[in-house]
Amino acid sequence: KQEVTQIPAALSVPEGENLVLNCSFTDSAIYNLQWFRQDPGKGLTSLLLIQSSQREQTSGRLNASLDKSSGRSTLYIAASQPGDSATYLCAVKVQGGSEKLVFGKGTKLTVNP
Amino acid sequence: DGGITQSPKYLFRKEGQNVTLSCEQNLNHDAMYWYRQDPGQGLRLIYYSQIVNDFQKGDIAEGYSVSREKKESFPLTVTSAQKNPTAFYLCASSYGGRTQYFGPGTRLLVL
Numbered sequence: 001k002q003e004v005t006q007i008p009a010a011l012s013v014p015e016g017e018n019l020v021l022n023c024s025f026t027d028s029a030i031y032n033l034q035w036f037r038q039d040p041g042k043g044l045t046s047l048l049l050i051q052s053s054q055r056e057q058t059s060g061r062l063n064a065s066l067d068k069s070s071g072r073s074t075l076y077i078a079a080s081q082p083g084d085s086a087t088y089l090c091a092v093k094v095q096g097g098s099e100k101l102v103f104g105k106g107t108k109l110t111v112n113p
Numbered sequence: 114d115g116g117i118t119q120s121p122k123y124l125f126r127k128e129g130q131n132v133t134l135s136c137e138q139n140l141n142h143d144a145m146y147w148y149r150q151d152p153g154q155g156l157r158l159i160y161y162s163q164i165v166n167d168f169q170k171g172d173i174a175e176g177y178s179v180s181r182e183k184k185e186s187f188p189l190t191v192t193s194a195q196k197n198p199t200a201f202y203l204c205a206s207s208y209g210g211r212t213q214y215f216g217p218g219t220r221l222l223v224l
Contacts, residue, residue, distance in 0.1 A: 004155070034212060043117075043203055043215035044156075089155060099144050099163060099207060100171070103155035 002027045002094055006104035013080055014112050021075040021107045023090030028068050031093040035064050035075050038087045038106070047088075048075070052095075080111045116140065117216035119204050124221045126191065126198060134189045134219045136204035145187035146205040146213065149173060156203060162187055191221060199223050 003026045013019050023033070032051045036044040048057045048064040050073070056065040063076040077084060087108045091101040117138045126132045136145065144163045148156040158171030162181040176195025181187055187206075191198045201220050205213040 009153075031210070036215075041201075041218070041220070043119075043217045044205075046212045046214070049212050091156075093210075099146070099161060099210065100158055101156075101213065103157075105153065105155040 002030075002092060002102045004090055004092055004102050004104035006088075006090055006107050008107060009105065010108040010110075012110040012112060015080060015082060017080050017111075018076070018078050019080055019109070021077070021088050021090075021109070023073040023075070023104055025071045025073075025092050025102075027094070028071055029095045030068065031095050033064075033066055033073050034091050034093070034101070035062075035073075036089040036091065038089060040087075044089065077109075080109075082111050082113050085109055085111050117204060117206055117214055119202075119216035119219050121219060122217070124219055125224050126221060127224050129193045131190055131192050132221070134191070134202055134204075134221070136187045136189065136216060138185055138187075138206045138214075138216075140206055140208070140214065141184070142206035142208040142214070143184070144207045145181070146207075147171075147177070147179065147187070147189045148203045148205065150201040150203060150218075159189065159202075 005024045034049045035047045050066040061078040066073045087106040089106045090104045120135045146161040147159040160179045162168035178190045203218045204216040207213040
């Protein structure tokens with residue numbers, strides 16, 4: 001059974017700092033991996049999607065990497081801003097034709113001005 | 114505007130009562146999903162549907178039911194058999210295996 005773990009559960013940094021969020025998964029047979037952002041009491045917004053054949057994806061100040069063989073992904077946020085404060089969720093789509101996503105519990109990020 | 118809408122934003126359930134959460138999308142997506150989120154937890158899949166008139170159980174389907182009579186609609190009923198229904202419910206849709214788009218969520222509370 002696929003399990004997704006995110007470390008740390010919470011992170012507090014000063015504005016301007018570069019930071020890395022970690023995601024690990026137990027079964028390397030994934031179709032893709034996604035990073036989402038969730039603001040309090042809101043739905044999820046997709047940030048980056050990495051296909052299993054890719055190593056990384058970039059969007060603005062965000063860079064996500066994928067190492068399928070080791071079961072790890074990282075989300076790098078450059079020059080953090082208070083507006084980046086949110087919970088970041090990692091999810092993997094399992095192989096086999098199912099549309100199921102398996103989510104981690106998230107990392108709650110606070111960027112202090 | 115294209116997107117996913119969920120209603121109501123807050124819903125209160127009395128003991129023994131069935132309640133229905135609405136999810137509508139105008140993105141022309143084939144697949145739709147219902148997730149449950151508890152505090153400090155990730156999302157857990159309740160039900161999903163890849164085409165009209167077909168749906169599959171997710172990891173925590175007990176105490177829930179769904180229907181998919183129209184492509185754009187995927188309502189979720191929380192039945193009285195669900196003994197711990199208090200949670201944040203999220204609906205999502207997707208097309209062709211691409212990323213899932215999420216609605217704003219419904220918070221269900223028990224009176």
